[in-house]
Amino acid sequence: MENVYLPTAHKVLLVEQTTDLEWLFRVEYNESSVNAGQFMQVSLPKVGEAPISIANFDLEKGYLDFLIRKVGKVTDEIFKLKAGDKVFLRGPYGNGFPIEKYKNKHIVMIVGGSGIAPVRPIIEYFTKHPEEMKSFKIIVGYKNYESVIFEEEFSRWRENIEILVTLDNAESARDLGKTEEEFHEGMVTKYIPDLKIENMDETEFIVVGPPIMMHFACLEILKLNVPVEKIWVSFExxxxxxxxxxxxxxIDETYICLEGPVFKYDKAQKLLD
Incomplete structure (x- = not known):
């Protein structure tokens, strides 16, 4: 009988610091299919394991990316790893984002902080296949300039995607000469009312971030008369x-690890702790 709890060892290919708290780990992997929005259980022997969203993948080249925040016992030890070391994985788990449903649509994505990780595979997919979408708009918000993740990728993404970056506090960005055009000030909810929806029937909304941010972002989107079934969230x-x-x-009768973490908002709005 298969042991579903048994992880397998994988080689770390790359370790890259993105912020003081978040580092990107690229891990060798070519075992099974993976979908954007799914997660893996990442572990170290005698330390423990933690669920980590898949921040990108390329199974032809044989790797998964994980954006990991240093927040506890397991992640503290993972941060000691370097290229060539081994980490243990089991998964992938959960239901991801249905990219097929987003094809030939207008895509609007509202993201907060490290929520950029689970949607990064969607961004990368449509960056490489712009002919498969009608348009793509992203509003991504961070606490301050020091917490900005994947800034070096913004210029490449902007070749086919409209990206508006917001900072709760833009003072440090201004001190470094960053313009308001590059980094707006305010929360993502401030800019949702300015969205121009070309065709509601052909538009899909994706909202990922801290629970409180997702709650108020979805409320702002609903003010645009967006049907709840057009909004997708990641409820980890x-x-x-x-x-x-x-x-x-x-939560009630719903197992987030099995039915989620990605839900339509008509389901997610009822998942209250």
Whole structure:
């Protein structure tokens, strides 16, 4: 009988610091299919494991990316790894974003902070296949300039995608000579009312970030008369076992690790702790 809890060892290919707290880890992987929005259980022997969103992947080249924040025992030890070391993975788990449903549509994405990680595969896909979308607009918000993730990729993404970057506090960005055109000030919700929706029937909305940010961002989107079934969110929550056995992620009768983490908003708005 297969042991669903048994992880396998994978070589770390690259470790890259993105902010003081978040580092990008590229790990060798070519075992099975992966979808944007899914997560893996990342572990180290005798230390523990943690659910981490897949921040990008290329199975032909044989790798997965993880954007990992240093927040506890497991991630503290992961941050000691370097290229050539081994890390253990099991997964992928959960339902991801249905990229097929976004093809030939207008895509609007509202992202907060490290929420950029699980949607990065979507951005990369349509960056490489612009002919498969009608348009793509992103509003991405960070706390301050020091917390900006993937800034070096913005210029490449902007070749086919309209990106508006906001900072809760833009003072440090201004001190470095960054313009208001590059980094607007305010929360993402400030700029949602300015969105021009060309065709509601052909538009899909993706909202990912801290729960409080997603809540108010979705409320602003609904003010644009967007149907709830047109909004997709990633609802990550205490996914300990990832296979629906431990019950830590369960809300009412919904196991987030099995039915999520990606939900349509008509389902997610009812998932209240």
């Amino acid at each position: 929550r205490k996914m300990s076992c990832a296979v629906g056995k431990c019950g830590h992620c369960k």
